[in-house]
Amino acid sequence: MKNYFIKLMFTAFLFCFHLGRSQHKHEREHRILKSQFPALAIEIIDENVIDFKRIKFYKEIDSTKISYEAKLKKDKLWYSIEFDQNGLLEDIEILIKPTDVPNNTYTKIVDYLNKNYLKYKIRRLQQQYYSSNLPIDEIFKNAFQNLMLPYINYELIVSGKKDKGYLEYEILFDADGNFKKIRTSLPPNYDHILY
Numbered sequence: 676m677k678n679y680f681i682k683l684m685f686t687a688f689l690f691c692f693h694l695g696r697s698q699h700k701h702e703r704e705h706r707i708l709k710s711q712f713p714a715l716a717i718e719i720i721d722e723n724v725i726d727f728k729r730i731k732f733y734k735e736i737d738s739t740k741i742s743y744e745a746k747l748k749k750d751k752l753w754y755s756i757e758f759d760q761n762g763l764l765e766d767i768e769i770l771i772k773p774t775d776v777p778n779n780t781y782t783k784i785v786d787y788l789n790k791n792y793l794k795y796k797i798r799r800l801q802q803q804y805y806s807s808n809l810p811i812d813e814i815f816k817n818a819f820q821n822l823m824l825p826y827i828n829y830e831l832i833v834s835g836k837k838d839k840g841y842l843e844y845e846i847l848f849d850a851d852g853n854f855k856k857i858r859t860s861l862p863p864n865y866d867h868i869l870y
Contacts, residue, residue, distance in 0.1 A: 704735045704744070712743055715762030720745055723815040724756075749819065755801070764811055767818040768801040768830065775802070776829060783852030784829065792835035798843070799832040825850050832860075 709717065712732045720730075730747040735757075742765065743758045753770040773781055788795050804818040804827055817824060829848045834841050847855040 703737070704733050707732050707734045707743075712745070713758060713760070713762030716743055716745070716758040716764075717762075719758075719762070719764060719811060720756065723812055724749070724819075726750075727754075752821070754818070764806045764814065766803050766805040767814060768803045769818065769821060771800055771802050773797070773800060776800070777823065780829070780848075780850065780852035784831070784848050787846075787848070787852075787854050788833065788835070792833075792837060794841075795833050795835040797831055797833055799830075801830045803828040803830050803847075823850070828855065 709732055711734070724747070727747040727749040730745055733744045733746065735742045735744055741760050743760075743762070745756045745758075747754050747756075755768040755770075757765040757768070759765055776784070788797075802821070804814055804824075806814060807826055809817075827850045829850075829852075831844075831846045831848070833844045833846055835844055843860050845858045845860050847857070849855055
């Protein structure tokens with residue numbers, strides 16, 4: 676009977692531990708060769724991106740999916756073009772500064788952060804053009820012209836302090852600064868990325 680109780684408690688502990696871990700984004704990103712990148716994604720980039728510098732290819736593995744990213748510099752801006760496992764476009768992100776966000780939108784984002792964290796620091800701010808029902812060439816055109824459209828999102832990586840200490844969060848807001856979703860993430864392991 677005692678053995679059964681111990682096994683039951685151990686199983687319950689593992690189950691709770693697994694549930695707790697599934698709430699986090701365990702993201703690992705590593706650089707890969709162009710030949711390891713999905714062929715369809717390479718074709719999409721070749722058809723839609725010209726006059727760029729410093730393109731690098733990455734494979735990103737997190738707790739929910741595998742994706743591929745091409746990071747490049749174009750017109751003095753840093754872009755990240757994300758594809759799914761099959762090479763289909765997921766989104767295009769541009770690294771921006773708070774001054775690039777409309778004032779009303781940024782005010783709403785800051786209000787959300789002030790209400791939900793004792794302290795916080797925005798680590799990264801990206802403007803996101805996601806793959807909606809628009810044709811791929813139009814999504815690329817909109818992103819490379821850096822247009823402020825009603826369907827864009829803002830993705831923030833935030834170190835935020837709550838009662839139990841600091842954690843890193845990935846928070847998504849719509850074009851008006853309305854909260855969309857949040858994921859707790861572990862700091863990415865960048866010690867193996869080639870530069």
